[in-house]
Amino acid sequence: MSEASNDPMVRPIPAPVVNLETQAFWDAAREGRFLIKRCVDCGKAHWYPRAICPYCASGETVWEESPGEGAIYTYSVMRRSQTGPYAIGYVTLDEGPAVLTNFLGVPPDALSIGLRVKVRFQDTDGGPPVPVFAPI
Numbered sequence: 001m002s003e004a005s006n007d008p009m010v011r012p013i014p015a016p017v018v019n020l021e022t023q024a025f026w027d028a029a030r031e032g033r034f035l036i037k038r039c040v041d042c043g044k045a046h047w048y049p050r051a052i053c054p055y056c057a058s059g060e061t062v063w064e065e066s067p068g069e070g071a072i073y074t075y076s077v078m079r080r081s082q083t084g085p086y087a088i089g090y091v092t093l094d095e096g097p098a099v100l101t102n103f104l105g106v107p108p109d110a111l112s113i114g115l116r117v118k119v120r121f122q123d124t125d126g127g128p129p130v131p132v133f134a135p136i
């Protein structure tokens with residue numbers, strides 16, 4: 001473990017793949033801003049960011065900055081790991097979409113379904129920071 005941090009709950013995360021469809025998201029992430037996509041035609045927000053609305057197939061989708069707050073829908077704790085126990089799961093954003101994410105900066109045993117969490121960004125190895133969630 002190199003420069004990770006002094007936080008024992010932080011584990012290394014590989015750099016995400018950035019493409020044309022998600023470039024704006026990762027650019028905002030570098031500035032600490034969390035973006036989601038919303039459909040102009042049906043009004044629904046979605047995650048992960050896509051050019052085509054997954055609900056109505058409209059191509060009219062726009063970026064929207066989100067506070068990145070929501071509640072844990074479900075989670076799973078990986079206890080047998082070379083980097084120590086960690087947790088992943090789904091967060092239901094206040095805007096509606098569910099985000100598959102890592103929970104960092106918190107002991108897995110402190111998580112619970114329904115717990116209010118907020119996005120923060122963790123550096124990756126050579127790429128933009130990725131959104132992770134921690135209790136508010």
Ligand SMILES: [Zn+2]
Binds near residue numbers: 039058
């Ligand atoms: Zn739509």
